Amino acid sequence: MSLLILKCKLKKISIPDHKSSSLQFKLKGEHTIEFFFTNGALYLKEIWSDKHRFTYDFMKYKLNFPLPAKASILSATKVANQVKLCIEQEGKTRVVYFSPHHVDMQKCNVKHLSHKPAQNFYSGTGADPHEKVHSGQPFDSEKLGNFSEANIPFVSSLLGQFRGEFEKSQKRPFRGR
Structure with missing residues (x-):
């Protein structure tokens, strides 16, 4: 009996909680953009500056990604100045990144996905593990x-x-x- 309860607890712990997470980024100039992730999709939440604030929370503007049809998004997190997406495709989990600067606001499309994370000081010194030189x-x-x-x-x-x-x-x- 206690083994069954332990199995249920382990299953609950091992299932990641991806219900909702908020991602806020500073764009060029004084604009700030915020996304939120829920139920396997990334939505536009707000765009604001010092003078104006536009809230898109109630309209649910879903971002479209250049992904294969069978791919599903497991999670979205903030990594430096990029969004890290964990994607499941054909039983494999992959990680892709995109910059908020690559989002077309009129069509809510992401123009470019990358397999490389945000660049840092070490990538300039030739120690970038994502580049095979x-x-x-x-x-x-x-x-x-x-x-x-x-x-x-x-x-x-x-x-x-x-x-x-x-x-x-x-x-x-x-x-x-």
Whole structure:
């Protein structure tokens, strides 16, 4: 009996609570924009400046994203000056980001989604883990296709021949030899 209660408590704890969250951003100039996330959708809440305040809470202006039809938004959170969306698509969870500057206010469309989070000081120093920059040196890449044998002095011809034979063998059907 107590095991059943414990299972129910664990299920309740493991299910994330994404009922409603508010996201406020400072735009260029003196304007501020606020979104809110509820029931798997992101809505425009308010736009204001020092002189004017426009509230869209009661109209429910839903933001449209350039996502595949089967994708669903699990959560929306604020990360620096961007919105982080957790998206579930075909059983996989992905994270995408967008800037409030990329929202078309007339059509309520987001123009651009990115896989990279907000840039910080470390990305300018070359320590950005979201950018895969390869120096072109041999053995520098994890992918076999990016492997370069031209820079290895004595074995470049052997590696080139091996690569050519390997590609031919992949294209030929299996003959039992």
